[in-house]
Amino acid sequence: MTRLTARTTVLLTAVALVGTGAVLLAGCSAGSVGGTGAGPSATASARTSAGVLGAGFSDADRPPAPEATIHPEPGSWSGVHAPDDYDVVLLSDAGEAADDAPTKTLVGAVESWAADEDVTVTEVAAKDADDRIAAVIRAVDEGPDLVISVGNHMVDPLAAVSPTALHQQFLVVGAEIAEPTSNVTAADWTGGGFRGEGLGPSSHYDPSTFTEDRAARALRAGLAAVLHDLRGIVVWVR
Numbered sequence: 001m002t003r004l005t006a007r008t009t010v011l012l013t014a015v016a017l018v019g020t021g022a023v024l025l026a027g028c029s030a031g032s033v034g035g036t037g038a039g040p041s042a043t044a045s046a047r048t049s050a051g052v053l054g055a056g057f058s059d060a061d062r063p064p065a066p067e068a069t070i071h072p073e074p075g076s077w078s079g080v081h082a083p084d085d086y087d088v089v090l091l092s093d094a095g096e097a098a099d100d101a102p103t104k105t106l107v108g109a110v111e112s113w114a115a116d117e118d119v120t121v122t123e124v125a126a127k128d129a130d131d132r133i134a135a136v137i138r139a140v141d142e143g144p145d146l147v148i149s150v151g152n153h154m155v156d157p158l159a160a161v162s163p164t165a166l167h168q169q170f171l172v173v174g175a176e177i178a179e180p181t182s183n184v185t186a187a188d189w190t191g192g193g194f195r196g197e198g199l200g201p202s203s204h205y206d207p208s209t210f211t212e213d214r215a216a217r218a219l220r221a222g223l224a225a226v227l228h229d230l231r232g233i234v235v236w237v238r
Helices: 003-026 039-049 101-117 129-141 152-164 212-227
Strands: 087-093 120-126 146-150 170-173 184-188 234-236
Touching (some): 087 152, 101 212, 129 146, 152 170, 212 234
Parallel strands (some): 170 184
C-alpha cells in the first residue's frame, strides 16, 4: 500500500465514523464546552489570566494570517501560563507508537508541563490504527479547553475530524496539519514537520531533534499562541 493510498483509506474511514457523530459535533457551540475555553467572554478571561507574551513572539500590529508560520524569539512565551482550572486532553497512539521515542518525549513534555502548571490532563490513546479516528472523537467528547495531539500517527485522523469540531481547540506538537482549520495550531521545528501520509514533512524529518528541551519549548510556545488567540497557524521554534 502506498502512502497516498493509506491516507485515502484514513479519510474514507473518517467520513464513515465522523458521519455518525456529525450532528452531535456540529450541534456543539463554543458555549457548550466546559472550562475556560467556553465562549467569547470565557476566552477573553482565559487570555487575561494566562499572562503576557514577551517581545518578539509575534507582531501585534500585523497578526499572522491563517496557516501562516511565526518564529517567536526564544523565551518570549515564558510569561504565559495555563489559566486556573485549565482542562487538557493528551491525544496519542498507544498502538504502533507505544515505543516510538519522539512520541514518548512529547508525552513526557506534556506531563512535565502539566505537573509544573497544576493542569488536569486526561489521556486518550488510540489502541491501534483502526481506533485512531475514534480516539480523536473521544478526545473531543471530553469537552476540554484544549486537545494536545502528539505523534505522527495522529496527524491524518486529526486532520479528518477537526473540521467537524470547530468548537474544539487543538494543538499539534512536533508535527503539522497540511491545511488546518482555525481551531488547529501547530508547534514545530526543523527536524519535525510531519504533515500526513503522502504529503511529506515541511522540514527534513529527524527523530533525534525530539529532545526534552525542544519538546518543552515547542509545547509552551504553542500553548502561548493558543491562549492568546493566535490560532490556526504554525509556531516554529528554534
